[in-house]
Amino acid sequence: MIGVFDSGLGGLSVLAAIARALPQADLIYLADTAHLPYGTKSDIFIRERVLAIGQHLVTLGCDVLVVACNTATAAAVEALRQQHPQIPVVGIEPGIKPAAVDSRTRRIAVLTTESTSRSERLRKLIRDHAGSVAVDVEACPGWATRVEMLEFDDPAFATEIAAKIAPLLDSGIDRLVLGCTHYSFLAALLNPLIDGRAELVDVAEAVARQVMRISGIRARGNAQLYLLATAAPERLRSALPRLGLDWLAAHATDAEKLVDL
Numbered sequence: 177m178i179g180v181f182d183s184g185l186g187g188l189s190v191l192a193a194i195a196r197a198l199p200q201a202d203l204i205y206l207a208d209t210a211h212l213p214y215g216t217k218s219d220i221f222i223r224e225r226v227l228a229i230g231q232h233l234v235t236l237g238c239d240v241l242v243v244a245c246n247t248a249t250a251a252a253v254e255a256l257r258q259q260h261p262q263i264p265v266v267g268i269e270p271g272i273k274p275a276a277v278d279s280r281t282r283r284i285a286v287l288t289t290e291s292t293s294r295s296e297r298l299r300k301l302i303r304d305h306a307g308s309v310a311v312d313v314e315a316c317p318g319w320a321t322r323v324e325m326l327e328f329d330d331p332a333f334a335t336e337i338a339a340k341i342a343p344l345l346d347s348g349i350d351r352l353v354l355g356c357t358h359y360s361f362l363a364a365l366l367n368p369l370i371d372g373r374a375e376l377v378d379v380a381e382a383v384a385r386q387v388m389r390i391s392g393i394r395a396r397g398n399a400q401l402y403l404l405a406t407a408a409p410e411r412l413r414s415a416l417p418r419l420g421l422d423w424l425a426a427h428a429t430d431a432e433k434l435v436d437l
């Protein structure tokens with residue numbers, strides 16, 4: 177059983193990619209909705225949440241863990257690996273490497289939460305993989321919460337996104353890295369603004385391939401999907417159509433469950 181988690185809806189973009197790559201796998205998705213957003217929290221707080229969630233998922237029978245959250249990966253993936261040395265743990269990090277390799281203008285930008293933008297792990301990722309490509313790190317306060325509230329049609333949000341993206345495009349970037357899993361669901365708002373001047377870089381599919389590589393027989397199952405949340409679990413299923421993931425709803429087993437963690 178593969179356990180996938182995030183602060184809220186964002187990790188569903190990764191869950192969907194895993195469900196497509198491993199259609200037979202049994203999956204649990206846990207959204208820590210009682211504690212979102214993670215992006216404004218301290219590393220210590222995020223680490224406590226990640227360890228509590230990891231332990232809960234292992235207790236439920238998960239033998240692969242996927243941290244479907246860039247913020248939680250930056251703050252706590254190593255601590256989670258130490259807590260469960262016998263279990264493969266896959267994290268997600270912004271696609272700096274593929275963006276830098278593909279950039280022709282030698283200038284890229286990455287959109288992240290406040291926490292990820294400050295993280296040593298992101299600085300190291302850029303040092304190790306951007307080479308001579310210039311990387312603009314842009315924190316996007318409030319965006320994950322906007323996605324969580326499904327505010328895709330709010331004109332004020334569209335204006336805020338446009339104001340963030342325009343100077344990046346003017347500076348000559350040709351790759352825009354989505355460094356928070358919630359932002360995958362903003363592609364429909366971002367693409368018309370970008371209008372072919374840059375490409376979005378989302379690593380959800382790459383994470384799913386990594387999960388496929390390390391899972392082996394652990395990915396054999398009965399295509400069960402359980403949806404759990406620490407608050408308002410019913411919102412998980414009802415959000416799926418707005419996120420373009422109606423097909424996942426059909427796979428979900430039983431009712432969504434509230435977990436007290």
Ligand code: DGL
Nearest residue numbers: 186213214215246247357
């Ligand atoms: N989806 C998360 C990420 O990838 C975090 C969003 C949040 O809770 O701030 O960073």
